Amino acid sequence: xxxxxxxxxxxxxxxxxxxxxxxxxxxxxxxxxxxxxxxxxxxxxxxxxxxxxxxxxxxxxxxxxxxxxxxxxxxxxxxxxxxxxxxxxxxxxxxxxxxxxxxxxxxxxxxxxxxxxxxxxxxxxxxxxxxxxxxxxxxxxx
Amino acid sequence: xxxxxxxxxxxxxxxxxxxxxxxxxxxxxxxxxxxxxxxxxxxxxxxxxxxxxxxxxxxxxxxxxxxxxxxxxxxxxxxxxxxxxxxxxxxxxxxxxxxxxxxxxxxxxxxxxxxxxxxxxxxxxxxxxxxxxxxxxxxxxxxxxxxxxxxxxxxxxxxxxxxxxxxxxxxxxxxxxxxxxxxxxxxxxxxxxxxxxxxxxxxxxxxxxxxxxxxxxxxxxxxxxxxxxxxxxxxxxxxxxxxxxxxxxxxxxxxxxxxxxxxxxxxxxxxxxxxxxxxxxxxxxxxxxxxxxxxxxxxxxxxxxxxxxxxxxxxxxxxxxxxxxxxxxxxxxxxxxxxxxxxxxxxxxxxxxxxxxxxxxxxxxxxxxxxxxxxxxxxxxxxxxxxxxxxxxxxxxxxxxxxxxxxxxxxxxxxxxxxxxxxxxxxxxxx
Numbered sequence: 001x002x003x004x005x006x007x008x009x010x011x012x013x014x015x016x017x018x019x020x021x022x023x024x025x026x027x028x029x030x031x032x033x034x035x036x037x038x039x040x041x042x043x044x045x046x047x048x049x050x051x052x053x054x055x056x057x058x059x060x061x062x063x064x065x066x067x068x069x070x071x072x073x074x075x076x077x078x079x080x081x082x083x084x085x086x087x088x089x090x091x092x093x094x095x096x097x098x099x100x101x102x103x104x105x106x107x108x109x110x111x112x113x114x115x116x117x118x119x120x121x122x123x124x125x126x127x128x129x130x131x132x133x134x135x136x137x138x139x140x141x142x
Numbered sequence: 143x144x145x146x147x148x149x150x151x152x153x154x155x156x157x158x159x160x161x162x163x164x165x166x167x168x169x170x171x172x173x174x175x176x177x178x179x180x181x182x183x184x185x186x187x188x189x190x191x192x193x194x195x196x197x198x199x200x201x202x203x204x205x206x207x208x209x210x211x212x213x214x215x216x217x218x219x220x221x222x223x224x225x226x227x228x229x230x231x232x233x234x235x236x237x238x239x240x241x242x243x244x245x246x247x248x249x250x251x252x253x254x255x256x257x258x259x260x261x262x263x264x265x266x267x268x269x270x271x272x273x274x275x276x277x278x279x280x281x282x283x284x285x286x287x288x289x290x291x292x293x294x295x296x297x298x299x300x301x302x303x304x305x306x307x308x309x310x311x312x313x314x315x316x317x318x319x320x321x322x323x324x325x326x327x328x329x330x331x332x333x334x335x336x337x338x339x340x341x342x343x344x345x346x347x348x349x350x351x352x353x354x355x356x357x358x359x360x361x362x363x364x365x366x367x368x369x370x371x372x373x374x375x376x377x378x379x380x381x382x383x384x385x386x387x388x389x390x391x392x393x394x395x396x397x398x399x400x401x402x403x404x405x406x407x408x409x410x411x412x413x414x415x416x417x418x419x420x421x422x423x424x425x426x427x428x429x430x431x432x433x434x435x436x437x438x439x440x441x442x443x444x445x446x447x448x449x450x451x452x453x454x455x456x457x458x459x460x461x462x463x464x465x466x467x468x469x470x471x472x473x474x475x476x477x478x479x480x481x482x483x484x485x486x487x488x489x490x491x492x493x494x495x496x497x498x499x500x501x502x503x504x505x506x507x508x509x510x511x512x513x514x515x516x517x518x519x520x521x522x523x524x525x526x527x528x529x530x531x532x533x534x535x536x537x538x539x540x541x542x543x544x545x546x547x548x549x550x551x552x553x554x555x556x557x558x559x560x561x562x563x564x565x566x567x568x569x570x571x572x573x
Contacts, residue, residue, distance in 0.1 A: 006522075
């Protein structure tokens with residue numbers, strides 16, 4: 001299980017620059033990043049080197065942010081790789097809220113981040129299915 | 143032209159005698175029939191029989207909008223319920239409306255007052271009056287409707303909205319007087335122009351516009367685009383509805399129908415009456431009403447009164463166009479909106495009071511209401527779906543309470559400007 005930081009972002013010029021600036025000034029490294037946007041607002045989601053510190057500096061700078069537990073797993077980088085993982089979750093009746101992939105990857109495998117409804121159950125069924133899940137340490141050491 | 147020349151042009155001394163008699167009767171009635179007034183009079187140490195002249199009015203207690211709400215729904219009615227033939231209501235801050243009741247006689251008198259207003263606008267029994275105020279609990283539609291009928295005009299009860307149909311009927315029926323909000327009149331003019339119809343080609347001669355604040359610039363624009371006389375009318379449901387006061391063709395202030403309403407101007411801070419010509423809060427006492435007569439009702443509207451005889455010959459006092467309020471009430475598309483109503487909805491949804499801002503704009507002559515809510519703490523979710531649900535939920539709840547459309551925008555914390563640590567709640571860009 002890994003802590004992801006989510007930040008509320010208004011659809012306004014310069015907001016993302018400001019957020020990444022705040023994190024950069026605090027010496028926080030962005031490991032993975034995704035943005036969900038609607039016509040009215042966006043949510044920036046990221047994995048950072050120090051989530052507690054990131055949350056602190058974001059709040060100090062007036063941003064609304066929270067943390068969410070997510071899972072990160074390795075998927076073989078070949079056709080059908082992601083499908084096999086999603087099949088396991090679907091068979092176990094676990095819905096995926098969203099997912100995104102990491103830019104940096106170890107070996108030849110892809111790294112995918114999942115936000116699921118029932119995280120404990122997902123960890124169990126994926127483990128049983130032979131899927132490799134990464135812990136925080138592994139994620140930051142990529 | 144007059145509806146009732148004898149009254150409208152009455153010598154002011156004779157008028158004062160008439161008003162004093164009516165005031166005495168009203169005071170006696172409310173004291174006997176309404177426990178709220180009996181208590182209020184007693185607390186002031188005044189009895190109805192102490193009233194000897196209009197000068198004694200200042201000793202009487204005030205009535206405020208909250209008093210109607212506190213006695214919801216019928217607690218301030220003077221008439222027995224069996225004699226009430228109609229109720230109207232306006233929006234309230236807690237979701238409960240303020241309710242007013244009319245006897246058969248009240249409806250007749252109100253129709254006479256509105257007929258008087260249509261005569262001010264040049265109407266007569268040959269007029270075709272299109273009533274585009276909303277019909278229903280709002281007093282605008284039915285108030286204008288009964289007045290138009292009392293005048294003997296051909297009345298077109300189309301109610302608000304459905305602009306293309308409004309335009310078609312104006313053309314086909316040869317409408318001579320339109321009654322609606324001024325912003326809607328401009329919207330109709332624009333729609334006509336888009337449809338390739340010249341608003342000047344209509345038979346329209348005058349417009350009876352009210353239910354929202356509007357400027358002299360808007361009046362000039364309406365008059366130019368339609369080539370009509372645009373008169374401003376004033377009224378409020380607590381007092382009667384439309385027909386309390388109206389411009390005459392000289393447009394030099396709205397004549398208050400003083401045979402029905404006793405106007406005063408007070409300093410909203412000290413509550414002391416102010417002389418003619420001075421700006422202050424308009425206070426009205428109804429002196430010829432049975433359903434729900436009100437003593438010294440504080441309208442919260444800021445204006446001034448002028449007692450000089452008008453060029454039209456009428457002696458009835460004139461009030462300046464209302465351009466301000468002594469409270470924070472907004473009028474949006476004819477609907478009364480209090481920021482506290484919106485705050486109430488937000489507190490209920492968020493459990494705490496979030497920072498919010500109300501922004502009112504006039505876009506293409508249409509009032510647009512936007513509520514910006516800062517997303518903080520428990521309001522925030524990592525999931526788009528939940529935030530969208532929050533936005534939809536707030537929108538729906540505000541619309542239920544206000545009865546008008548609203549755009550809700552979720553904004554980042556601290557983006558709403560604070561002055562002296564206190565957030566500025568309302569930005570009205572219409573002024």
